Amino acid sequence: MLLARFLGPRVWILIAALLLAAVLVPMANLYLSPSHPLHVPSYMVPLLGKYVCYALLALALDLVWGYVGILSLGHGAFFALGGYAMGMYLMRQIGARGVYGNPELPDFMVFLNWKELPWYWYGFDQFWFAAIMVMLVPGLLGFVFGYFAFRSRVTGVYLSIITQAMTYALLLAFFRNDMGFGGNNGLTDFKDILGFPIQADSTRAGLFAASCIALAIAVLIVGWITRSKLGKLMVAVRDAESRTRFIGWRPEYVKLFAFTVSAVMAGIAGALYVPQVGIINPGEFAPVNSIEIVVWAAVGGRGTLLGPVIGALLVNYGKTYFTAVAPEFWLFFLGGLFVFVTLLLPRGIIGTIDYGWETWRSRRRASREEKGESDDGEGQPLASPAE
Amino acid sequence: MAEADVTNRKPQDEVQALFEPQGVREEQTPRTDAEGHGERRPAAAPASPESAPPQAEAALAPIEEPVVSPHPYATKLREQRLAKEASGHARRDTLLYLDGVNKSFDGFKAINKLSLVVARGEMRAIIGPNGAGKTTMMDIITGKTRPDSGEVFFNGDVDLTHHDEAAIASMGIGRKFQKPTVFESHTVEDNIRLSLAGPRSVLEALFHRKDQAERDRIDAILETTRLTEKRKLLAASLSHGQKQWLEIGMLLAQDPELLLVDEPVAGMTDAETEETARLLREIARTRSVVVVEHDMSFVRELGVKVTCLHEGSVLAEGPLDQVSADPKVIEVYLGR
Amino acid sequence: MTPSIRWLLAALTFLFSAISVAPVHAQESDPAATIQKFGGKQSYDETEAVISELAATGDARVARALRALREGDLYWRESDEAVFIAERNGDNYDLLDPLTGEPAGSEPRGDMSKVRVKNSIRNAVTTALGSLTLRAENPAQRMRAAETLFSEADPEMIEPLDAAIEAESNADVLIRMQEARAAAVLASDRPAPEKAEAAQVLANRGDRESLTMLNRFANSTEDQAARTAAIAAIAAIENNIAFWNQAQNIWYGLSLGSVLLLAAIGLAITFGVMGVINMAHGEMVMLGAYTTFVVQEFIRTSAPGLFEWSLLIALPLAFLVSGTVGLVMERGLIRFLYGRPLETLLATFGVSLILQQAVRTIFGPSNREVGNPDWMSGAFDIGLMSVTWNRLWIIIFALAVFAALLIVLNKTPLGLQMRAVTQNRSMASAMGIRTPWVDAMTFALGSGIAGIAGVALSQVDNVSPNLGQGYIIDSFMVVVFGGVGNLWGTLVGAMSLGILNKFLEPYAGAVLGKIVVLVLIILFIQKRPRGLFAQKGRFVDA
Numbered sequence A: 001m002l003l004a005r006f007l008g009p010r011v012w013i014l015i016a017a018l019l020l021a022a023v024l025v026p027m028a029n030l031y032l033s034p035s036h037p038l039h040v041p042s043y044m045v046p047l048l049g050k051y052v053c054y055a056l057l058a059l060a061l062d063l064v065w066g067y068v069g070i071l072s073l074g075h076g077a078f079f080a081l082g083g084y085a086m087g088m089y090l091m092r093q094i095g096a097r098g099v100y101g102n103p104e105l106p107d108f109m110v111f112l113n114w115k116e117l118p119w120y121w122y123g124f125d126q127f128w129f130a131a132i133m134v135m136l137v138p139g140l141l142g143f144v145f146g147y148f149a150f151r152s153r154v155t156g157v158y159l160s161i162i163t164q165a166m167t168y169a170l171l172l173a174f175f176r177n178d179m180g181f182g183g184n185n186g187l188t189d190f191k192d193i194l195g196f197p198i199q200a201d202s203t204r205a206g207l208f209a210a211s212c213i214a215l216a217i218a219v220l221i222v223g224w225i226t227r228s229k230l231g232k233l234m235v236a237v238r239d240a241e242s243r244t245r246f247i248g249w250r251p252e253y254v255k256l257f258a259f260t261v262s263a264v265m266a267g268i269a270g271a272l273y274v275p276q277v278g279i280i281n282p283g284e285f286a287p288v289n290s291i292e293i294v295v296w297a298a299v300g301g302r303g304t305l306l307g308p309v310i311g312a313l314l315v316n317y318g319k320t321y322f323t324a325v326a327p328e329f330w331l332f333f334l335g336g337l338f339v340f341v342t343l344l345l346p347r348g349i350i351g352t353i354d355y356g357w358e359t360w361r362s363r364r365r366a367s368r369e370e371k372g373e374s375d376d377g378e379g380q381p382l383a384s385p386a387e
Numbered sequence B: 001m002a003e004a005d006v007t008n009r010k011p012q013d014e015v016q017a018l019f020e021p022q023g024v025r026e027e028q029t030p031r032t033d034a035e036g037h038g039e040r041r042p043a044a045a046p047a048s049p050e051s052a053p054p055q056a057e058a059a060l061a062p063i064e065e066p067v068v069s070p071h072p073y074a075t076k077l078r079e080q081r082l083a084k085e086a087s088g089h090a091r092r093d094t095l096l097y098l099d100g101v102n103k104s105f106d107g108f109k110a111i112n113k114l115s116l117v118v119a120r121g122e123m124r125a126i127i128g129p130n131g132a133g134k135t136t137m138m139d140i141i142t143g144k145t146r147p148d149s150g151e152v153f154f155n156g157d158v159d160l161t162h163h164d165e166a167a168i169a170s171m172g173i174g175r176k177f178q179k180p181t182v183f184e185s186h187t188v189e190d191n192i193r194l195s196l197a198g199p200r201s202v203l204e205a206l207f208h209r210k211d212q213a214e215r216d217r218i219d220a221i222l223e224t225t226r227l228t229e230k231r232k233l234l235a236a237s238l239s240h241g242q243k244q245w246l247e248i249g250m251l252l253a254q255d256p257e258l259l260l261v262d263e264p265v266a267g268m269t270d271a272e273t274e275e276t277a278r279l280l281r282e283i284a285r286t287r288s289v290v291v292v293e294h295d296m297s298f299v300r301e302l303g304v305k306v307t308c309l310h311e312g313s314v315l316a317e318g319p320l321d322q323v324s325a326d327p328k329v330i331e332v333y334l335g336r
Numbered sequence C: 001m002t003p004s005i006r007w008l009l010a011a012l013t014f015l016f017s018a019i020s021v022a023p024v025h026a027q028e029s030d031p032a033a034t035i036q037k038f039g040g041k042q043s044y045d046e047t048e049a050v051i052s053e054l055a056a057t058g059d060a061r062v063a064r065a066l067r068a069l070r071e072g073d074l075y076w077r078e079s080d081e082a083v084f085i086a087e088r089n090g091d092n093y094d095l096l097d098p099l100t101g102e103p104a105g106s107e108p109r110g111d112m113s114k115v116r117v118k119n120s121i122r123n124a125v126t127t128a129l130g131s132l133t134l135r136a137e138n139p140a141q142r143m144r145a146a147e148t149l150f151s152e153a154d155p156e157m158i159e160p161l162d163a164a165i166e167a168e169s170n171a172d173v174l175i176r177m178q179e180a181r182a183a184a185v186l187a188s189d190r191p192a193p194e195k196a197e198a199a200q201v202l203a204n205r206g207d208r209e210s211l212t213m214l215n216r217f218a219n220s221t222e223d224q225a226a227r228t229a230a231i232a233a234i235a236a237i238e239n240n241i242a243f244w245n246q247a248q249n250i251w252y253g254l255s256l257g258s259v260l261l262l263a264a265i266g267l268a269i270t271f272g273v274m275g276v277i278n279m280a281h282g283e284m285v286m287l288g289a290y291t292t293f294v295v296q297e298f299i300r301t302s303a304p305g306l307f308e309w310s311l312l313i314a315l316p317l318a319f320l321v322s323g324t325v326g327l328v329m330e331r332g333l334i335r336f337l338y339g340r341p342l343e344t345l346l347a348t349f350g351v352s353l354i355l356q357q358a359v360r361t362i363f364g365p366s367n368r369e370v371g372n373p374d375w376m377s378g379a380f381d382i383g384l385m386s387v388t389w390n391r392l393w394i395i396i397f398a399l400a401v402f403a404a405l406l407i408v409l410n411k412t413p414l415g416l417q418m419r420a421v422t423q424n425r426s427m428a429s430a431m432g433i434r435t436p437w438v439d440a441m442t443f444a445l446g447s448g449i450a451g452i453a454g455v456a457l458s459q460v461d462n463v464s465p466n467l468g469q470g471y472i473i474d475s476f477m478v479v480v481f482g483g484v485g486n487l488w489g490t491l492v493g494a495m496s497l498g499i500l501n502k503f504l505e506p507y508a509g510a511v512l513g514k515i516v517v518l519v520l521i522i523l524f525i526q527k528r529p530r531g532l533f534a535q536k537g538r539f540v541d542a
C-alpha cells in the first residue's frame, strides 16, 4: 500500500508488465512450438529487446529533459559509448576465432597491421571490467561535460547545440581508423557473451530478460529520484532556475547529478543493445539519432515515468512497421510526428491523460468544497511540461 | 479578507516563535533606532576602537604585531591595512554596508557611487523613480550582478562581491523578486519545503526524509502567510497577491537575517496591501528588512526610515516626512 | 557602420579591378595556322621557311612545336594534313596539340607521317628558338619567351640570352631573362663561381621551380663553394615558399570561412533576431541548391545559350523558393511556438526531415550534377599561391551578401523594425510595429538568404538531399561563437573558424582538426556563453 502510494499504481503495473515480459517472452519463444498461436518467433526476441533498450534510453533522456529541463541532443553519444564498451568485451571474446586467427588482436587491428593491443583495450577481456566501463565512460563524459557546461551556466538552446556538437565530434573521431575502434565498420562479428553463443535463441532470450529487468530497475530508480526532495528540486530548477539559486541551492549540481545518472543509464542501454543487434558502429553517434530519442520521450510524455517507455515502444514499432511497408514514408511520418507532438500534444500521451485527470479531479474537488466536504486525496502534483 | 484572517490567526506567541531565527547565529544586537543610524554615513571617519564590541577587539589583536620593518613602504602598507581593519570596525555592527558602489551597463550608469548602511534589525524602505537602480542594487547585494567597483559587506566583514547567489542566500540574505517567481508546478507546500533552511547538498536532498519538525514549520509559515487552505494547490493556480505572499513565505522559510523585498504590494488590493504591511512589520521585529516600494501609503504604514534613490545614488535619507518634503525628491520622484 | 560599408565596397572594387586586368593577351599573327604549314609533303627548304616564319611571329608558344620538330616528334595526319606532336603508345600515337600541348586524341601509327628533319634543320630550329621570341616587339612576348627558356634550362641558350640581355630595355623582362640565363648556367658545365652567382639569382626568384633546379644542382655539383651558395639559396627559397604556404592556408581558410558565412548568415538572422532555432535551416540551403539544379536543367533543355547566366538566374529564384518555404513555416508552425525555444527546435527538426525526404522523393537520393559556368572554373596564380575562380567568387559573393544584409538591417524600414523587435519586443509592439509581420518577414529573409547560399554552395559541394545536414552544426557553431544577434560577430566567427580549421589541418589532419575546433568551441562557449560579440541588455537572458 505504501509502495503503491510511493509511485502510483500505474508505475507498478509497468514494472510488473516488464517482469512478466522478461519471463513470458523467452518462454513463448523457447518452449512453445512454432505452430502455437502464442509462439514468439526468434527474430522477434532481439527486436523486442532492442525496443526495451530504446525505452531505457528514452527514460534516461527524460530524467534530464522532462524533470530538469535540459534538452540534451547528445544522449546518443552516451548510448554509443556504452555500446562500444560492451562491443570491446565481445570483440575480445572472439579470441582466435577471427578471420586472421590472432588470439590477441581483433581482426581490424590485424588488418591495419597493428602489432599489439592499444592500452585502452586492456582489461576488456574481463566482463566485470567491461561492465564497469559501460557505466564509467559515459558517466565520466557526462560528468566532465556537464561540470563545465552547467558551471558556466550554459542553458537552453545553447546547451542543446553544444551537446549536438559533442556527439558530432565523437562521430568524427570514431570514424577514424587510428582511434582503434574499428573505424567506419565499428565492432561486429561477435561470437559469444559470458561463454554463451551470442546467436543462440536461449542467449537472446536471456538478453531480452536482462533488458526488461534493467528497465524495471531504472524505472524504480528514476521514480525514487524524482519523488524525493531532490526530484522536487529538479522540477524547480526546470521551471525557475535562478529562483532556486536565491534560496541557496546550486542548480548546477542538481543538473550535474541528473546528467551523470542519465548518462550512465544511457550507457547501460547501449551495452544491452549491442549484443542483441550484433554490431556497434560510429553511425550510433550521428546527431540525428540523438534528436530522435527526444521524440520518443515527447510522444509518450516527458516528465513522467511511463511516457518515455511507452513513447519509445510506440515510435520504434512504427519505425519497424513503416520501414517494412513503405520505407520512403518513414521520414515523412517521423518529421510529422515531431511537428504534431510539439504543436498539438506538448504533454505527450501520458501527460495529456494525466492532465485531463488532474483537471477533472480539481474540478470535482472544487465542487465538493462548495458542498463543504473535504478532500483527502494524496495530491501528488504532476510536473507540467510547459517551459 | 481581514475577517477571515482574524479567525485564522494563531495565538501571538506561536507566530512570534516563527520569526525567531532558527539557526545558531551570533547574538542579535537590539533593534536600533533608525534615526540614530541615519547620521552615520559609510564614508565617515573610522570609528574609534573604544566603540567596537569586545569580540571585535579580540579579532583585531593579532594585528598588533611589533613594527619590525623600518622600511617606509612596509610601514605604509601596514598603516593601510590597519586603516582598512578599522573601517571594518565601522562596518562591524552594521548588517549591510555598501560604499561607493558603481555599476554601468554599456556605459549607462545604473548605480553611481551608491552608499547605504542598514543596521542589524533595521527595516528600511527604499523609494525612487523607475530606473533609479533599486532592483540593480538588490542584484548586487544578492550576487546576481557584480559591481564594477565599490564595497559590499554583509554582517560586518563578509565581502559579498566574492560570493555567488547560492552562497549569499545561505549566509542569510533572502530576496523576493519584483515579479513574483514561485515554482509553479509544485504545490504551495512543496514551495515552502524547498525553501526551508537546512543543508543544501544534492545528496542530502536525495535522501531527505520529512519529519515532524519540518511539517510543523511549514504549517506555521502557511499559517502566517494565510495559505493553509491552499497548501495542496499548485502554485500556478494562485492569484497574483497570493503568489507574492507565497514568495514571502518562502523567504521566511529560508530563515534569513536580512530580507530584500522588491515591490511586494504591486498588484495587490488595498486590504492585501495593509495585510502585507503588517506582515512585514512583524517580520522586522526580529530580522532586518529592506523594502523597495512605490506605494507611498504602504511606505507610510511601515513607518520606517526611507532612502530615496535617483540615477543610481542616494538622493535623500531620513524619516518619510522629511524625505517627502525634500525639494529634490519632489522634483525627481513625487512630482509637484 | 557606414565607414565600414565604404571600406568593404572599396575592397570589392579593388578585387574586381585586379581581376579584370589579368589574363587577356594581345594576338598579332596566328601561330597555330603557321604551324599547320608543316603538314603535307614538304621539301627541307619549305620546312626551313616555315621555321623562320614561326620565328618571326615572336610568339614564345611556338617553341614547343619547334622543339618537337628538332627531336623528330612532329607528325602530320595523312587524312587532313593536320600537325600534331605525337608520342608513341603501342600501335598508336597519342596526339598533342602542337601549340598548347593538350591531348588531342590518338591515331594508329600507320595514319601519321613524320615531318622530316636533318641536321641543318635542327640548327635552324635552335637559332630560331633562341632568337625568335627573345627579340619580339612586344615585351609581354619577350617575357613569356624568357619564362619558357627558364623552365627549359637549356645550356645552349646561354649565348642567345646574353645577346638578348644586352639589348633588353624593359626592367621586368630583363630580370626574367637573367633568371632564364641563370637556370641555363646551372645546367651547363660553366665554371663554379659563375654557377654560384646563378644560384643567387634563382634564390631571388624564389619559387618551387627554382627550388627543384637548385636542389638538383646542389646534389650533383662537386664544387664546395657553389654547393654552399646553392644551399643558402635553397634555404632562402624555402622561407619564401613557407610564407606563401601560409598565405595559401589563409586563403583556403577564408574560402572555407566564406562558405560557413553563407551557410550561417541566414541563421544569424533567424536565431539572432527572433531567438528561433531553425533546425531546417540547412534544408533551406539545400532547396537553394536544388533550385540551381532545376534552373540549369531547364536551360540545358530549352535555352543552352543562357548557361553562363544560370547562376544569376537561380539567385532570385532560390531566394523566392526558400523564402516562401520559410514564410509558410513561420506562419504555419513557428509562430505558435514563440517563447518555447526548445520545442521550436524540435518542430523545425521535424520539418527538416520532411523537406529532406520530399527532395529525396522528387529528385532521388543520389548527387545531382550542377555545372560550373566558365567564369567559375579555372584558376590563376598570385605569387606562389593558386587561386581558383569559384572560391574567389564565393568569397566575393559571401561578402556581398553580408554587405547587402547590413544595408537591409541598417537602412531599410524592415531592418529598423527588426532591430526594434530584437531589442524590446513588447515595446516595439506598443509603438505600433506589427511584430507578427516583422517576425514573418525576418524568417522569410533568413530563409531566403539560406536559399541563395545554396546557389553558391552548389558550385563547391555535392547537391544531394543531405547537403543541408552537413552545414547545420557548423552554422550553429559559427553563430554561437560569433555571438547571437550580431552580424559582425557572424562574419568574424565564420572567418576565424574557417582559418583555424585550415591551419589545424596540416598538423592534425582534416577530421581531427575539425574535432579540435568543435572541442575548442565547446570550451569557448563555457567561457563566454554569449559568444564573441555578445548582445547586451537585460532582456537577453530573461
Ligand SMILES: Nc1ncnc2c1ncn2[C@@H]1O[C@H](COP(=O)(O)OP(=O)(O)O)[C@@H](O)[C@H]1O
Binding pocket: B105, B110, B128, B129, B130, B131, B132, B133, B134, B135, B136, B137, C536, C537, C538
Ligand atoms: N542587465 C542589465 N543590462 C542593461 N541594463 C540594465 C540591466 N539591469 C538594469 N539595467 C538598467 O539599469 C537601470 C536601473 O534599473 P532597475 O534597477 O531595474 O531600476 P528600478 O528597479 O529602480 O526601477 C535601468 O535603466 C535598467 O534599464
Ligand SMILES: [Mg+2]
Binding pocket: B134, B135, B136, B178
Ligand atoms: Mg525595479
